[in-house]
Amino acid sequence: MTVSGASVTPDVLDGLSLPERVALLRSRMVAVPSRGETASVRIENSDPVEPVLPEPSTQRPTRQRPVLPVPAALIEVLPHGGLVRGTVASVSGAGSLLIGLVAAVTGAGGHVAVIGQPRFGILAAVEMGAQLSKLALIPDPGPDPVEVAAILLDGVDLVVLGLGGLSVSPTRARAVVARARSKGSTLLVTDGHWDGAELRLDASVHGYDGLGTGRELGRGRLRGVRLSVCARGKAMRPRTVRLDLRSENGRIEWHAEEREQNPLSIAVST
Numbered sequence: 001m002t003v004s005g006a007s008v009t010p011d012v013l014d015g016l017s018l019p020e021r022v023a024l025l026r027s028r029m030v031a032v033p034s035r036g037e038t039a040s041v042r043i044e045n046s047d048p049v050e051p052v053l054p055e056p057s058t059q060r061p062t063r064q065r066p067v068l069p070v071p072a073a074l075i076e077v078l079p080h081g082g083l084v085r086g087t088v089a090s091v092s093g094a095g096s097l098l099i100g101l102v103a104a105v106t107g108a109g110g111h112v113a114v115i116g117q118p119r120f121g122i123l124a125a126v127e128m129g130a131q132l133s134k135l136a137l138i139p140d141p142g143p144d145p146v147e148v149a150a151i152l153l154d155g156v157d158l159v160v161l162g163l164g165g166l167s168v169s170p171t172r173a174r175a176v177v178a179r180a181r182s183k184g185s186t187l188l189v190t191d192g193h194w195d196g197a198e199l200r201l202d203a204s205v206h207g208y209d210g211l212g213t214g215r216e217l218g219r220g221r222l223r224g225v226r227l228s229v230c231a232r233g234k235a236m237r238p239r240t241v242r243l244d245l246r247s248e249n250g251r252i253e254w255h256a257e258e259r260e261q262n263p264l265s266i267a268v269s270t
Helices: 018-030 072-077 095-107 122-127 145-152 170-183 263-269
Strands: 088-093 112-115 135-138 158-162 186-190 199-209 224-233 236-248 251-256
Touching (some): 072 224, 072 236, 072 251, 088 095, 088 170, 095 112, 095 158, 095 199, 112 145, 199 236
Parallel strands (some): 088 186, 088 199, 112 135
Antiparallel strands (some): 236 251
């Protein structure tokens, strides 16, 4: 006699009463493994063994956004370490910041077009490491500089657009942003208002080196400029860095000022 794979021989049932036979058969049926199980799984008082499965990933891998290079001293204040390709950023304040950004991109082999900036400091750009062969200057773009910038986004890594105090409407700004995104180029706007810029950089001068002190104030040769650069963005808190621009061996180098250590932290550490 066979019950669902559990063999019960007649000699086992001999001598048992009907209730005892029923109890025996029920015990044998309980011991029969169900579909897909092994008999060992059904053994009582055994420790259950759970299969170890790899944990499913709940987060997508972080994708690094492609960026254009900037002076090394500025990397720490930018959320992605550079000017993100396919976006629009704005620059205001001291002109050294704009020149330094252009020099960093062309110095790394990128192509830059500067529109509506007739007083752009070419000599200062060269001293910061710019390659003039990769720099195009359009000092007078005509009545519609935004259209000129939109066209140049097709084949230039960085387009600098001087608005001359004008304000670009949100509708047109969105159209240019979409073009920059599709081309993978970066638009840097200055001297005007652009709604929806992803990053805003503001530079202010807070000191000079080399102009003398006391009675000699205003005499001498300018050796350095101290800047304060503040970065603001849609998805970041404002970040500020203080910089020294120094003339070294015929070049202008960017240095981040060393932050003063908190006296309290010094006392605790010692």
